[in-house]
Amino acid sequence: MKILATIWRKIKTLNLGLYVLFSLMVYLGSTTAFFFEKYSLIDVGLLKTEWEHVTDARAKGASYKPAEDVQKRIFKPLNLTKQVTYRRVEGKLERQETYNAAEGIGGFYFLLLLVWLWPLYRHRFSARPQNMARIESRIIHLPLVIFVLGWLIAAQRYFVKVAVYSEQYGTASGRVQTVFVVSALLFGAFVSYLNLELTGLYIRRYIARPFFMENNPYGVKHGFAVSLTLRYALMMFSLAMVPLLLALYVPVFSNYDLFARLAATRGQGWDWTLPYEHMRVLIPILIIACLTGMILVFQAVSVVLYRYNVQVPVSALVRRMKAVAAGDFSCKTSVLYADELGQLKGHFNQMLDGLVERDHIKDTFGRYVSLEIAEKIMKSGRVNLAGEEIQATVLFSDIRGFTPLSEKLPPVELIRFLNEYFTYITRPITDNRGVINKFMGDAVMAIFSPVFGVADHQTAALKAALGMRAALREFNAQGRYPEVFFGVGVHSGPLVAGNVGTTERLEYTVLGDTVNVASRIESQTKTAATQILLSEATVLGLDRSGFPDVNFKACPPVLMKGKSKPMVLYTVEAAGG
Numbered sequence: 257m258k259i260l261a262t263i264w265r266k267i268k269t270l271n272l273g274l275y276v277l278f279s280l281m282v283y284l285g286s287t288t289a290f291f292f293e294k295y296s297l298i299d300v301g302l303l304k305t306e307w308e309h310v311t312d313a314r315a316k317g318a319s320y321k322p323a324e325d326v327q328k329r330i331f332k333p334l335n336l337t338k339q340v341t342y343r344r345v346e347g348k349l350e351r352q353e354t355y356n357a358a359e360g361i362g363g364f365y366f367l368l369l370l371v372w373l374w375p376l377y378r379h380r381f382s383a384r385p386q387n388m389a390r391i392e393s394r395i396i397h398l399p400l401v402i403f404v405l406g407w408l409i410a411a412q413r414y415f416v417k418v419a420v421y422s423e424q425y426g427t428a429s430g431r432v433q434t435v436f437v438v439s440a441l442l443f444g445a446f447v448s449y450l451n452l453e454l455t456g457l458y459i460r461r462y463i464a465r466p467f468f469m470e471n472n473p474y475g476v477k478h479g480f481a482v483s484l485t486l487r488y489a490l491m492m493f494s495l496a497m498v499p500l501l502l503a504l505y506v507p508v509f510s511n512y513d514l515f516a517r518l519a520a521t522r523g524q525g526w527d528w529t530l531p532y533e534h535m536r537v538l539i540p541i542l543i544i545a546c547l548t549g550m551i552l553v554f555q556a557v558s559v560v561l562y563r564y565n566v567q568v569p570v571s572a573l574v575r576r577m578k579a580v581a582a583g584d585f586s587c588k589t590s591v592l593y594a595d596e597l598g599q600l601k602g603h604f605n606q607m608l609d610g611l612v613e614r615d616h617i618k619d620t621f622g623r624y625v626s627l628e629i630a631e632k633i634m635k636s637g638r639v640n641l642a643g644e645e646i647q648a649t650v651l652f653s654d655i656r657g658f659t660p661l662s663e664k665l666p667p668v669e670l671i672r673f674l675n676e677y678f679t680y681i682t683r684p685i686t687d688n689r690g691v692i693n694k695f696m697g698d699a700v701m702a703i704f705s706p707v708f709g710v711a712d713h714q715t716a717a718l719k720a721a722l723g724m725r726a727a728l729r730e731f732n733a734q735g736r737y738p739e740v741f742f743g744v745g746v747h748s749g750p751l752v753a754g755n756v757g758t759t760e761r762l763e764y765t766v767l768g769d770t771v772n773v774a775s776r777i778e779s780q781t782k783t784a785a786t787q788i789l790l791s792e793a794t795v796l797g798l799d800r801s802g803f804p805d806v807n808f809k810a811c812p813p814v815l816m817k818g819k820s821k822p823m824v825l826y827t828v829e830a831a832g833g
């Protein structure tokens with residue numbers, strides 16, 4: 257049973273239902289076209305003669321049955337796969353069967369479908385990795401391929417029909433070729449549209465859905481798509497225009513000889529007696545032609561109106577959605593009605609308001625912590641809000657002699673000074689993808705970690721420190737405030753990152769010995785009479801070749817508060833300075 261279940265699963269993955277549906281649509285179209293051709297090619301003259309024989313026989317009280325060969329001549333049956341003939345050879349009657357070009361044509365189209373879906377089959381049955389983009393393209397374009405195949409079969413049927421007819425009955429006349437053209441149009445219209453809708457439904461449910469649910473189920477798909485307007489136009493053409501034209505075609509074709517005579521007299525001077533004699537035939541056809549023309553115009557107008565009432569608003573909404581995906585939130589759409597489109601537009605605007613509010617919250621939140629932390633807290637994704645251990649480099653910066661400076665400046669001026677100072681020295685931190693964790697009076701604490709997208713966090717922290725030193729020179733060069741000096745301490749090691757506080761008030765921060773040591777290293781810049789000090793842990797994680805213009809000078813070991821062993825710190829000076 258297990259083997260049978262496995263075999264059944266393998267058979268299901270072949271999507272045999274696709275080929276069954278395609279065959280069914282072709283069969284229905286062929287059946288319709290066959291009856292249309294058969295009864296359009298009736299030999300009306302021979303039928304009339306035989307009917308007169310039947311009438312005369314009944315009038316005389318006798319019976320009359322047309323001969324079998326006469327019946328065949330009346331209906332002109334066409335066998336597209338096999339032609340049976342009898343030949344007398346050496347006095348004996350031999351039966352011969354000949355096959356024409358239509359034989360095996362169904363298998364050829366099945367082979368085309370199989371070739372088109374071959375990448376999907378290889379993906380299902382092969383353990384080797386496949387080109388997923390190619391498979392996606394094949395699935396997206398499969399309804400279009402089946403639609404085109406329907407019209408290819410229609411064209412093939414026309415040429416084969418003409419060839420077979422010519423072989424059996426002689427050269428096909430214009431009247432006969434007209435029958436085959438209309439038959440091909442009828443076949444192509446119904447088969448292509450039914451395949452697009454019914455077979456397309458099977459493709460979406462049993463081919464596209466299983467594949468895309470495993471591979472990018474929510475992403476935007478790319479490829480040629482049958483638009484709403486084109487789908488509506490195909491529906492109108494297949495289910496409305498073609499039947500309407502057939503309603504006009506039948507009476508015109510039934511009086512083919514009359515219209516041929518009218519066309520013949522047109523070049524020799526118009527004979528008014530001919531249309532007058534056939535007024536009972538021409539007037540109904542003329543009325544039907546006028547009504548058909550009017551309805552066709554209305555149907556064409558309905559396609560245009562459908563485009564402007566449905567397709568254009570939907571396409572505009574799609575463009576706005578693309579703009580929102582690109583970050584443009586200023587693209588609301590007007591809501592004028594309460595129908596489905598109005599509901600769609602209204603809910604789109606509500607969604608846009610929510611995104612704008614969320615972006616505003618994130619931006620505002622980011623001004624108090626950092627955009628990186630704000631995004632992680634709002635997404636609750638990679639960062640464990642209950643606390644997680646991370647590897648990071650901590651940078652502390654503090655203004656020296658800030659207390660005397662603050663006593664000289666009025667409170668408003670002091671705030672202005674700090675804001676301008678922080679504007680200068682925090683830019684190098686953000687440029688190097690550092691996260692500003694907090695401002696503590698005149699001090700800044702920043703974190704560089706792979707968790708926030710900085711793999712080489714020691715290098716990024718040193719670049720930020722050097723940039724801060726250059727930024728401080730620019731700030732002092734303005735001369736608006738007394739000259740400012742600062743110290744920067746940098747240390748690398750493990751940290752615990754998470755939320756600290758109560759359920760009502762939380763602060764995302766980092767804790768651990770690494771933070772405390774970084775703060776004390778910054779304090780040592782006063783003793784070492786330098787602006788930047790690095791711990792040995794930070795220096796060991798650096799690639800010094802990336803800083804050819806910097807000298808790293810080891811200071812005498814220093815015993816930090818709370819430490820049992822002295823630490824070696826490094827000053828950072830410009831080479832040759």
